[in-house]
Amino acid sequence: MENKIKKVDLIFEKIDYVEILDRTFKRTQDEIILDIIDSGLRGRGGAGFPTGLKWKFAKNEESDQKYVICNADEGEPGTFKDREILTQVPEKVLAGMAICGKATGANEGYIYLRGEYNFLLPSLYKVIEEFHARLKELNFDFTIRIKSGSGAYVCGEETALMESMEGKRGEPRNKPPFPTTAGYLGKPTSINNVETLVFALMIAKEGPSQFKEMGTFDSRGSKVFSVSGDTPKAGIYELELGMSLEDFVNEFGDGDTKAVQIGGASGYCVARKHFKETVIGFEGIPTGGSMMLFNSTRSMYNILTDYLEFFEEESCGQCSPCRVGCQQLLKGIEAVKKGIKPPAYLDDLQKLSETMKLASKCGLGQSAPNPFNSIINNFREEIIY
Amino acid sequence: MSTYKVNLKINNLPVSVDEGTTILDAAKQLNFKIPTLCHHDDLCVAGNCRVCVVEQVGNRLLPAACATPVSEGMEILTNSMKVRQARKHVIELLLSEHNAECTICYKNGNCELQELSNEYRTGNKLFLDVKKLRAADISSPSIEKDDTKCIRCQRCVRTCTQLQAVSALTVAHKGKDMKISTFLDKPMHDVVCTNCGQCINRCPTAALVERNYIDQVFDAIYDPKKFVVVQTAPATRVAISEEFGMGPNRSTGKMVAALRRLGFDKVLDTDFTADLTIMEEGTELLTRLKEALVDGKEVALPMMTSCSPGWIKFQEHIFPDMLDNLSTCKSPQQMFGPLAKTYYAEKINKNPADMVVVSIMPCTAKKYEADRPEMRGSGYKDVDFVLTTREMGMMIKQAGIDFGKLEDEKYDSILGESTGAAVIFGATGGVMEAALRTAYEIVTGREVPFANLNIKPVRGMEGIKEAAVKIKDVKPEWSFLEGVELKVAIAHGLANAKELMNRIKDGTANYHFIEVMACPSGCIGGGGQPIPTNMEIRKKRAAAIYEEDEKMVLRKSHENPEVAEIYKSFLHKPLGHRSHDLLHTHYYPKKRY
Numbered sequence: 001m002e003n004k005i006k007k008v009d010l011i012f013e014k015i016d017y018v019e020i021l022d023r024t025f026k027r028t029q030d031e032i033i034l035d036i037i038d039s040g041l042r043g044r045g046g047a048g049f050p051t052g053l054k055w056k057f058a059k060n061e062e063s064d065q066k067y068v069i070c071n072a073d074e075g076e077p078g079t080f081k082d083r084e085i086l087t088q089v090p091e092k093v094l095a096g097m098a099i100c101g102k103a104t105g106a107n108e109g110y111i112y113l114r115g116e117y118n119f120l121l122p123s124l125y126k127v128i129e130e131f132h133a134r135l136k137e138l139n140f141d142f143t144i145r146i147k148s149g150s151g152a153y154v155c156g157e158e159t160a161l162m163e164s165m166e167g168k169r170g171e172p173r174n175k176p177p178f179p180t181t182a183g184y185l186g187k188p189t190s191i192n193n194v195e196t197l198v199f200a201l202m203i204a205k206e207g208p209s210q211f212k213e214m215g216t217f218d219s220r221g222s223k224v225f226s227v228s229g230d231t232p233k234a235g236i237y238e239l240e241l242g243m244s245l246e247d248f249v250n251e252f253g254d255g256d257t258k259a260v261q262i263g264g265a266s267g268y269c270v271a272r273k274h275f276k277e278t279v280i281g282f283e284g285i286p287t288g289g290s291m292m293l294f295n296s297t298r299s300m301y302n303i304l305t306d307y308l309e310f311f312e313e314e315s316c317g318q319c320s321p322c323r324v325g326c327q328q329l330l331k332g333i334e335a336v337k338k339g340i341k342p343p344a345y346l347d348d349l350q351k352l353s354e355t356m357k358l359a360s361k362c363g364l365g366q367s368a369p370n371p372f373n374s375i376i377n378n379f380r381e382e383i384i385y
Numbered sequence: 386m387s388t389y390k391v392n393l394k395i396n397n398l399p400v401s402v403d404e405g406t407t408i409l410d411a412a413k414q415l416n417f418k419i420p421t422l423c424h425h426d427d428l429c430v431a432g433n434c435r436v437c438v439v440e441q442v443g444n445r446l447l448p449a450a451c452a453t454p455v456s457e458g459m460e461i462l463t464n465s466m467k468v469r470q471a472r473k474h475v476i477e478l479l480l481s482e483h484n485a486e487c488t489i490c491y492k493n494g495n496c497e498l499q500e501l502s503n504e505y506r507t508g509n510k511l512f513l514d515v516k517k518l519r520a521a522d523i524s525s526p527s528i529e530k531d532d533t534k535c536i537r538c539q540r541c542v543r544t545c546t547q548l549q550a551v552s553a554l555t556v557a558h559k560g561k562d563m564k565i566s567t568f569l570d571k572p573m574h575d576v577v578c579t580n581c582g583q584c585i586n587r588c589p590t591a592a593l594v595e596r597n598y599i600d601q602v603f604d605a606i607y608d609p610k611k612f613v614v615v616q617t618a619p620a621t622r623v624a625i626s627e628e629f630g631m632g633p634n635r636s637t638g639k640m641v642a643a644l645r646r647l648g649f650d651k652v653l654d655t656d657f658t659a660d661l662t663i664m665e666e667g668t669e670l671l672t673r674l675k676e677a678l679v680d681g682k683e684v685a686l687p688m689m690t691s692c693s694p695g696w697i698k699f700q701e702h703i704f705p706d707m708l709d710n711l712s713t714c715k716s717p718q719q720m721f722g723p724l725a726k727t728y729y730a731e732k733i734n735k736n737p738a739d740m741v742v743v744s745i746m747p748c749t750a751k752k753y754e755a756d757r758p759e760m761r762g763s764g765y766k767d768v769d770f771v772l773t774t775r776e777m778g779m780m781i782k783q784a785g786i787d788f789g790k791l792e793d794e795k796y797d798s799i800l801g802e803s804t805g806a807a808v809i810f811g812a813t814g815g816v817m818e819a820a821l822r823t824a825y826e827i828v829t830g831r832e833v834p835f836a837n838l839n840i841k842p843v844r845g846m847e848g849i850k851e852a853a854v855k856i857k858d859v860k861p862e863w864s865f866l867e868g869v870e871l872k873v874a875i876a877h878g879l880a881n882a883k884e885l886m887n888r889i890k891d892g893t894a895n896y897h898f899i900e901v902m903a904c905p906s907g908c909i910g911g912g913g914q915p916i917p918t919n920m921e922i923r924k925k926r927a928a929a930i931y932e933e934d935e936k937m938v939l940r941k942s943h944e945n946p947e948v949a950e951i952y953k954s955f956l957h958k959p960l961g962h963r964s965h966d967l968l969h970t971h972y973y974p975k976k977r978y
Contacts, residue, residue, distance in 0.1 A: 169556055174432040174452040201562040317537065317556075317563025321471075324515065327561050331513045341513075345526060348511060350806035356472040358467065359438045360445045366446070 039208035045193035046288030057180035066106035076264035078290030096197025172362035181319030216242035219281030264290035322365025423538035467692030484533035497589035524572035541584035581695035582749030582912015620811030628778030638793020656803030663942035668959035694754035695903030705974030722767025773913025805940035813877035813907035
């Protein structure tokens with residue numbers, strides 16, 4: 001079989017970042033931002049907001065103080081690529097932050113590190129110290145600090161993350177205002193995923209065209225995937241975006257792949273019959289990196305129950321559609337399974353999931369129904385019987 | 386700052402509003418009501434109940450009307466199919482979590498969730514029951530906290546932190562376990578809670594209510610061996626009318642009539658002891674000033690008022706090093722209790738053991754105050770039961786009394802006479818104004834130099850107020866005060882009080898005398914007052930209080946003839962031996978959690 005998967009090596013490539021920074025710091029803010037916009041880079045955390053636009057918004061704000069935040073609260077189940085990036089090429093993340101600082105006019109950066117990744121702290125501190133020394137040589141004023149999370153999934157949501165950084169309870173804020181206007185400590189803040197920042201560095205290195213040539217119109221460039229589940233090749237892979245799920249499964253499946261959960265617990269479950277037409281990318285199904293493969297030995301009911309148990313615990317609890325909705329979806333499928341509620345109750349729950357998507361305060365509640373809907377739509381009989 | 390107008394359409398009708406207006410307020414201008422639960426006029430925006438979601442044309446999501454500012458060209462639909470579906474779902478979800486025992490619920494008929502579920506006819510239970518039953522926390526003598534009724538709107542948390550700077554209530558846990566809790570989930574009685582009850586005033590359901598003592602009071606009334614007297618605080622008389630749908634109004638006479646019909650043996654007035662407080666506290670202030678200015682003694686200045694038990698407990702927890710600054714005077718309620726069971730009992734020839742003193746207060750902290758071990762100056766529990774204005778309303782309803790049709794009646798004598806200076810205790814700045822009216826006159830022999838005795842600078846809803854009065858041409862015995870500029874400050878709401886305390890501690894402000902009331906707007910906004918509350922309602926109550934003052938014949942505490950009589954025949958002099966035993970108290974430092 002022809003291998004249609006294109007492996008790429010941008011993220012983990014060892015490079016001389018000092019030379020790139022030296023070059024980039026000499027450019028204007030607008031030049032840097034225009035390159036990022038031109039490259040088509042979109043956020044690699046999952047939501048896919050155009051990175052260049054985000055930087056432009058932050059740059060255009062008048063403020064005595066601005067911040068750059070690297071979102072390293074990698075909490076999505078099935079995602080483990082940021083840990084690897086921070087282990088292998090942490091200096092590239094720092095360099096990406098410095099470029100963002102230069103572009104937006106911020107001289108302070110923070111890495112919000114997932115609590116479970118605290119084992120990385122000693123090595124990160126060392127790299128940061130070295131990095132600061134390099135910046136000093138380049139005569140560039142930018143300081144990076146680390147804040148540790150405490151294990152709440154919701155703190156990966158950018159505004160909850162900032163609340164947490166400010167020492168408050170990690171609850172998402174109302175938007176607007178967006179972080180580029182009023183973020184950490186109320187100051188303009190551009191917050192980017194670990195991987196996004198490394199790509200920003202690589203775009204600064206090569207210019208936008210190399211990046212732009214990869215992928216599709218809506219999904220430029222490559223992406224680091226965390227492959228797990230029923231696969232002989234579990235691990236981290238950087239792949240060009242825009243491939244079909246069929247190609248992906250041909251590469252990574254065990255020959256008996258029944259479904260793939262794309263984008264972690266908050267993502268979508270795609271059944272075998274849809275592998276061919278499903279594109280992995282922003283025009284199809286986007287992912288922050290998580291790709292979980294399930295073979296025919298797996299019960300989709302158990303998988304869905306797992307996801308919903310995760311959400312009923314990890315909702316921050318402040319808004320009603322999410323807090324109570326997650327409980328209802330879980331209790332609901334349990335009741336249908338036990339025959340307490342009729343199968344048609346699943347339709348009521350799907351209407352509820354629509355409300356959760358539309359009316360929840362943040363991305364958590366808006367995306368928590370994704371696995372529910374996609375599993376019910378594809379494997380309804382497994383839920384009922 | 387100049388404001389820009391923003392043009393938008395709501396339900397296809399054009400409207401132009403100031404920049405920064407929320408969709409909720411813009412809709413109000415067009416007379417579209419968008420339901421809310423977590424929103425409260427006194428509090429910052431939360432946007433967490435999601436019952437106010439609306440459809441914005443072109444937006445994939447349904448934004449929360451309370452939390453979203455308008456923008457130019459916005460098109461909003463407040464009652465589209467999507468909105469209706471989401472809104473019904475949100476209400477149903479909240480109900481699935483809620484211990485909906487409406488018929489036996491304390492807030493039945495005054496519950497925002499009940500009202501909404503009624504409005505939307507959420508008949509069939511769509512969702513499964515996910516409520517978690519747990520016994521209510523009744524550790525506090527003032528506040529009952531029942532988590533099974535809580536809808537997690539966090540109004541109480543915002544009240545406790547933002548308005549009151551107490552932070553006894555906080556959010557704990559996450560997801561399905563998220564709840565409103567205290568430090569380490571300790572009982573309410575064991576934490577920093579001041580019992581102010583502001584959370585009760587803003588709770589949309591019955592998750593936070595007062596501990597009610599209605600049955601105990603009725604039992605006492607029915608007991609032929611008991612002689613039951615009732616005292617009424619200043620702020621109750623302008624708010625009780627709200628319990629009968631009559632808005633904030635002066636209704637002293639009707640209230641007295643209603644209490645008499647309820648069967649209280651005597652209807653007396655806390656206003657009498659408010660006047661007495663001015664005599665004691667005014668003398669205390671002048672004594673402290675003399676000790677500081679003449680004797681060169683180290684005395685704690687500024688002196689701070691002690692009428693508000695929420696404020697007292699706050700000070701004991703948060704500023705335990707400043708307890709000496711508090712006036713040693715008991716609050717008017719707690720001056721009334723021991724006098725009723727000593728002076729009054731003697732006059733009417735009753736055994737104080739057979740007496741029951743009930744007070745009607747705008748306050749929940751007064752329930753706690755009455756329980757303090759210091760409050761047994763008479764040898765008995767000085768005040769047996771404390772009821773809120775709301776509980777009084779319930780008693781009147783239960784007894785079948787048509788409040789609106791009652792003819793005015795007068796308080797019984799003695800302990801029923803009062804002045805306009807006493808009634809203004811109910812509004813922020815009132816104690817200060819009453820004290821100034823008397824102290825200035827004692828020192829100079831002349832009335833305070835303000836038109837019609839109305840000391841306007843100490844009135845109003847500003848969080849912290851300051852004023853200065855120059856003392857001139859004093860009587861010879863007060864010569865040490867000649868030319869002194871008496872500096873005073875007033876704070877209401879504990880967040881403002883904390884701010885003022887911090888200014889004093891860091892030396893940026895300097896005063897002789899400070900009035901603090903724990904509740905926003907003073908006692909008229911007390912935690913025991915009718916629900917709902919907002920600035921507009923509190924301003925009306927304040928206006929009624931000042932009108933009551935102006936209508937009184939006597940308007941200065943030292944002119945109260947009953948006060949003169951009690952000094953002549955019983956107390957002998959302010960700060961005298963008997964006063965010390967009955968009318969003054971001590972404060973104790975408390976832990977800060």
